[in-house]
Amino acid sequence: MEMLVFGHGYSAGHLTPLLTAAGWRVTGTTREDTARVAATGATPLLWPGQEDEVRAALARAEAVLVSAAPTEAGDPVLAAFAEDLPQAKLRWLGYLSTTGVYGDRQGGWVDEESELDGSGPRGQARVRAEAAWQALAKAHGLPLHIFRLAGIYGPGRGPFAKLRAGTARRIVKPGQVFSRIHVEDIAQVLKASIDQPQPLGIYNLCDDDPAPPQDVLEHAAHLLGLPVPPAVPFEDAAPKMSPMARSFYADSKRVRNDRIKTELGVSLLYPDYRTGLAGVLAAEGDGAAWTPAAAHDGTDA
Template sequence: MHAMILGAGYSGKAIAHALQAHIPQISGTTRSPDKAEQLEKLGIKPFVFNGEELSETLRDAFSNVTHLIQSIAPNDAGDPLLRLIGDAQLQSLMPKLQWVCYLSTVGVYGDHGGEWVNEDTACRPVSVRSVQRVAAEDAWMAQTKTSGIPLSILRLSGIYGPGRNVFRNLENGTARRLVKKDQVFNRIRVEDIGTACTLLLTRKADGIFNVTDSEPCPPQDVVTYAAQLMGVEPPPEQDFETAELTAMARSFYGENKRVSNRRLQDMGFHFRYPDYRKSLLQMWEDKVWQD
């Protein structure tokens, strides 16, 4: 078996780590040759892919791929791999392919006024990037339906974990406690993404799955709790309406919903980090938040 991770970044590396006990050969792509050595140290065979062309080396690797994890974000031109395939089927590039995983986002649901959503909820994307994700999801569903290959779409909430978390933000002075009435977010620990992907791979699951924690909450609560663990004063609360924010940062607050993970749990998946308190406490006590 050979798993290929297109876009072996933060989430992709966590997936590779989780898969290493199940898949003997794991490869991953990176845009920069400078990052190839890092992937190799993690047991991931590196390939350079800029999203614009497929090298002969990468095409040769694809010929033996049995499991594909696509983590590269789409753009206005669509999904980078499907754009390069064109009207051809996946098997023309990966004749041994058995299963595909597409990493998407809960942003595809759009704004639901703080109400609960699940995988059957209609998508009402607000931001351009979420509109692109919906289009990419549809394209992958069409491609795999034609090819007869099972597809798992993982809709991820806000990703955090070692090296990328609120402790780091407090340490470098970028943490903010923005307060918007009734605003909540879900989030997901990166290691849980890896183990969820592994479960779905072993089941050759077909469908859409929300990979998200079990406790949507106001974002300022997370900052307050992390500051308490660090023994530092949290930053002052700021009113969202009057705070200076980039357009992208402000757009995140335009979507308010509670995302259910019941479908994944019903498959027997157990979140190691079901809420932010358990997760942050583990990172702080085990001293893994910096790396």
């Protein structure tokens, strides 16, 4: 069994060990960091650069995961391999999108049936990319699955380093709420879908507890035993934020995740940011002995 990953990054790096343990061979493309890809257990290929080798891997693959973001010019995988994908003998094709396709709902709830109204250039690019993948899949009978990811965090991608360095900012925008997903839960959802494909399925990947970003940072500070950073009004912080950071604050919504539970039978390892942050701290070697099961006994609520 072989999988090809276009854009083998953080999420694919956590999926790969699950697949290799189950007997899969994983090949992942990267622009330059072949050592990082190899360290996860995948075979790295440079793309752009090794197009012939990528096409050969695609021809062998039973599964393909697309984790490369669209640009203003469109989806880079479709631009390079749209003619090759229909020739592959795939039983699973996954596209990693984002909950940004729903746009701003002023704190309201969305699910997979909600209208797509992506905010700004990045959100609109994702809406167009999803539509392009769906069109290709329907035209050629490809087993496409779309995964709309909320804010991703996990080991190496948490707030702890900035808190220790004293650079973390508790930015407060009244009414702002985000959904999140721990990277290990992304990996287990993808693995569950690969094991039981449901072509043309669309899944939101997020935890059960949408929350304001300042609450998450405050809890992380408590876990470290550090002072909670003072609140900074969004309007004061915005001029110093990157365009990408500002774009996250443009949308406020709560995302439902029922479908990954009912259709894929997934039980989240980290159903809220409290269990998730404790897990990150333990994984980074800074927390006490901790397991996902222990977090469900109410001691970290």
